[in-house]
Amino acid sequence: MSVRLQVLADSPIFGALAKETLPEVDGHCTARHFDRGASIYHAGDPADSLYIVAQGGLKLSRPSLDGYDVLVDVVGPGDFLGMLTALGEATFPDTATALTESCVLRFSAQAFRAVLNQHPQVTLAALDAVSARLAQARRTVRELAADTAEQRIGAALLRLADSLGTPQDARTHPAAVRIPVPLTQADLAAMAGTTPETVSRTLARWRSSQLVATGRGTITVTDRIGLADAVATAN
Numbered sequence: 001m002s003v004r005l006q007v008l009a010d011s012p013i014f015g016a017l018a019k020e021t022l023p024e025v026d027g028h029c030t031a032r033h034f035d036r037g038a039s040i041y042h043a044g045d046p047a048d049s050l051y052i053v054a055q056g057g058l059k060l061s062r063p064s065l066d067g068y069d070v071l072v073d074v075v076g077p078g079d080f081l082g083m084l085t086a087l088g089e090a091t092f093p094d095t096a097t098a099l100t101e102s103c104v105l106r107f108s109a110q111a112f113r114a115v116l117n118q119h120p121q122v123t124l125a126a127l128d129a130v131s132a133r134l135a136q137a138r139r140t141v142r143e144l145a146a147d148t149a150e151q152r153i154g155a156a157l158l159r160l161a162d163s164l165g166t167p168q169d170a171r172t173h174p175a176a177v178r179i180p181v182p183l184t185q186a187d188l189a190a191m192a193g194t195t196p197e198t199v200s201r202t203l204a205r206w207r208s209s210q211l212v213a214t215g216r217g218t219i220t221v222t223d224r225i226g227l228a229d230a231v232a233t234a235n
Contacts, residue, residue: 029111036100049106050080051082059071151231152194156188178218179221
């Protein structure tokens with residue numbers, strides 16, 4: 001239970017609530033566990049739930065007109081996913097899939113409305129969280145339109161490192177941040193709007209410069225400042 005309360009406290013939607021009210025909010029949600037590769041929901045399903053990630057990592061993919069799924073985001077502990085009819089969506093626009101063994105806290109539409117009625121400040125926090133997600137989507141669109149493939153790949157890695165990254169041993173790797181979810185080069189290519197071959201060449205170049213390290217489906221940003229500089233100066 002203490003873990004669930006901490007997850008709620010760390011989430012952008014419920015984090016502003018007083019700690020003594022979190023047990024009551026927790027009573028409105030249920031915990032659900034998913035194995036790696038399992039789907040939490042599919043694009044087109046009724047948008048009747050809001051989910052808060054408690055453990056693990058999930059990818060959000062959206063079907064495109066040519067029949068392929070496009071990876072639009074990766075979320076980790078504290079992040080929210082899904083949408084509610086109360087917030088303007090009738091169906092889920094994307095499919096959520098567990099990248100690792102994961103646990104999420106689920107609020108049904110009825111349960112979430114009850115929380116909103118009891119704690120009106122959650123409404124503003126939810127709108128702020130959705131606005132931040134939309135702002136990030138607009139930044140991504142600008143990157144796809146104006147930036148080089150190398151810049152887009154770097155920007156995607158930096159976003160993942162900032163949102164999901166786990167700092168490594170400060171004594172041996174003082175600036176290293178490991179992205180703790182398995183991402184293929186195809187996944188990263190989908191996020192950056194490029195090809196897996198371009199991702200492969202770019203990562204190889206950054207490995208040689210000791211900006212990143214890769215292994216078994218995971219990526220570690222070994223020098224975040226150096227990677228940010230490389231992204232800023234790429235052409």
